[in-house]
Amino acid sequence: MNAGANHMESLDGLAMADLIVGNSTAIREIRGLVRFAAQTRASVLITGPSGTGKELVAHALHRASTRAAAPFIAVNSGAIPRELIESELFGHEKGSFTGAMARRIGHFEAANAGTLFLDEIGEMPLDMQVRLLRVLEDQKVRRIGSNDDVRVDVRLIAATHQCLESAITHGRFRADLFYRLNVLPIELPALADRIEDVPMLIQHFLSRGFASDNPPVFTDKALALLMAHDWPGNVRELKNLVERAAVFFRGMEVGVDQMTMLLRPSRSARAAAVAAPAAVELPENVVAIPTPMAAPPRFSRPMDLREHLQNEEKRVLIEALASTGGVVSAAARLVMLQRTTFVEKMKRYQIARDVALSA
Numbered sequence: 001m002n003a004g005a006n007h008m009e010s011l012d013g014l015a016m017a018d019l020i021v022g023n024s025t026a027i028r029e030i031r032g033l034v035r036f037a038a039q040t041r042a043s044v045l046i047t048g049p050s051g052t053g054k055e056l057v058a059h060a061l062h063r064a065s066t067r068a069a070a071p072f073i074a075v076n077s078g079a080i081p082r083e084l085i086e087s088e089l090f091g092h093e094k095g096s097f098t099g100a101m102a103r104r105i106g107h108f109e110a111a112n113a114g115t116l117f118l119d120e121i122g123e124m125p126l127d128m129q130v131r132l133l134r135v136l137e138d139q140k141v142r143r144i145g146s147n148d149d150v151r152v153d154v155r156l157i158a159a160t161h162q163c164l165e166s167a168i169t170h171g172r173f174r175a176d177l178f179y180r181l182n183v184l185p186i187e188l189p190a191l192a193d194r195i196e197d198v199p200m201l202i203q204h205f206l207s208r209g210f211a212s213d214n215p216p217v218f219t220d221k222a223l224a225l226l227m228a229h230d231w232p233g234n235v236r237e238l239k240n241l242v243e244r245a246a247v248f249f250r251g252m253e254v255g256v257d258q259m260t261m262l263l264r265p266s267r268s269a270r271a272a273a274v275a276a277p278a279a280v281e282l283p284e285n286v287v288a289i290p291t292p293m294a295a296p297p298r299f300s301r302p303m304d305l306r307e308h309l310q311n312e313e314k315r316v317l318i319e320a321l322a323s324t325g326g327v328v329s330a331a332a333r334l335v336m337l338q339r340t341t342f343v344e345k346m347k348r349y350q351i352a353r354d355v356a357l358s359a
């Protein structure tokens with residue numbers, strides 16, 4: 001193995017499989033493509049739906065390449081105001097336009113010797129696409145207000161969740177830039193199309209998350225729910241779910257009820273708020289709460305503020321219990337109370353623990 005290849009596999013001590021996690025055929029092929037691309041300096045176009053790991057793959061590619069010691073600059077093309085794109089990418093000289101108080105180096109110069117990752121390339125305005133193409137061909141940039149070119153050695157990785165071929169057909173993307181970027185295409189599939197990666201990704205996120213010393217344990221049935229979910233937000237959605245589980249259910253078992261709540265947190269919380277008090281068969285000594293979403297106070301008649309606040313507090317406690325499938329310690333964490341304080345309040349308001357479960 002030569003020095004370059006050695007460097008390529010080292011990734012600061014991490015293996016590529018620790019970074020781009022998964023064992024599906026698709027992910028294994030992607031790791032192979034990334035290793036291959038890292039040995040070249042050709043432009044790479046990464047496509048795939050939002051949250052599938054495009055930026056992660058770009059970063060892994062940079063870290064596996066001989067450029068790893070130089071900067072990796074990630075730029076979201078869609079997030080830069082149109083009038084600032086040129087200056088952001090190519091820089092400007094002092095006084096070159098109103099507001100240019102000092103010389104500014106653009107992202108291309110900042111990424112010199114390293115990698116520039118242009119996310120959401122499909123959002124790039126057409127005139128900037130022309131500029132970009134020229135820079136890629138000449139490897140030179142010119143700051144706004146300057147007469148001199150600056151030579152840059154930048155490896156470009158672009159990404160998009162859009163279909164650029166269709167953007168070309170509709171005149172929104174230049175075909176010549178597309179071919180210049182698409183030298184090495186990497187296509188990331190939706191998580192639902194590589195569902196077998198879910199358990200490994202869960203372990204990965206648990207081992208790196210907030211509760212890595214005492215993570216929650218997902219039951220087989222809870223895991224089955226995750227394997228049946230369609231993951232519209234892809235890996236990002238799974239990561240967020242695992243992080244929520246780690247916060248609310250630290251060291252606890254996460255079963256079907258809790259998982260259902262985690263998969264639909266806002267909807268279930270809403271349902272609990274609206275349905276719980278009316279739908280639940282409460283024990284005799286338990287008081288039902290009149291209006292779950294307390295109406296804004298109106299002062300056509302006197303209002304008892306203390307009673308109003310207590311009703312609000314009851315409602316929030318019930319909502320927290322509903323969100324966690326009735327797990328008291330998790331509900332307490334949700335509203336930033338000690339478990340003992342939460343239990344005291346449940347007693348005071350005569351809230352039954354199973355109120356939430358029938359939400």
Ligand SMILES: Nc1ncnc2c1ncn2[C@@H]1O[C@H](COP(=O)(O)OP(=O)(O)OP(=O)(O)O)[C@@H](O)[C@H]1O
Nearest residue numbers: 019020021049050051052053054055056235236239
């Ligand atoms: N295979 C994977 N292994 C480990 N983590 C992953 C994997 N895929 C994605 N992630 C993680 O999921 C999150 C979303 O990934 P990333 O931001 O790279 O997606 P993206 O496709 O660039 O999204 P967007 O199109 O919205 O910008 C990140 O925290 C990333 O680290």
